[in-house]
Amino acid sequence: MRVRRTPPTWTRPTEAALLILRGYTARTGIVVAAIVGTVLSAVNDGVALARGLTPALAGRVATNYVVPFLVSSVGYLAPLRRPADGRGEDVPVVVAAARDPRPHP
Numbered sequence: 001m002r003v004r005r006t007p008p009t010w011t012r013p014t015e016a017a018l019l020i021l022r023g024y025t026a027r028t029g030i031v032v033a034a035i036v037g038t039v040l041s042a043v044n045d046g047v048a049l050a051r052g053l054t055p056a057l058a059g060r061v062a063t064n065y066v067v068p069f070l071v072s073s074v075g076y077l078a079p080l081r082r083p084a085d086g087r088g089e090d091v092p093v094v095v096a097a098a099r100d101p102r103p104h105p
Helices: 013-021 026-051 055-080 093-099
Strands: none
Touching (some): 013 055
């Protein structure tokens, strides 16, 4: 029987960054980065890669993998954010906004 972990929540961006660094988003982020990074590298840098890898090209290719990893990590963590309004509720921001009695512009 598989035990499901409770997903971690975060309030401040530094807490989200620590969750990324500790690997909470690795399973999702690595898969997305591998697929999207490979496609981006092939489309944008395929001809240059065929000629040979240079330091500048290596940086561009690395960026093709790092950016999708970070975007998918932020997307994974976004619904796990707790509001920092002092109410002490441990609910996602979307639910907290729905419960807010104040009118929204």
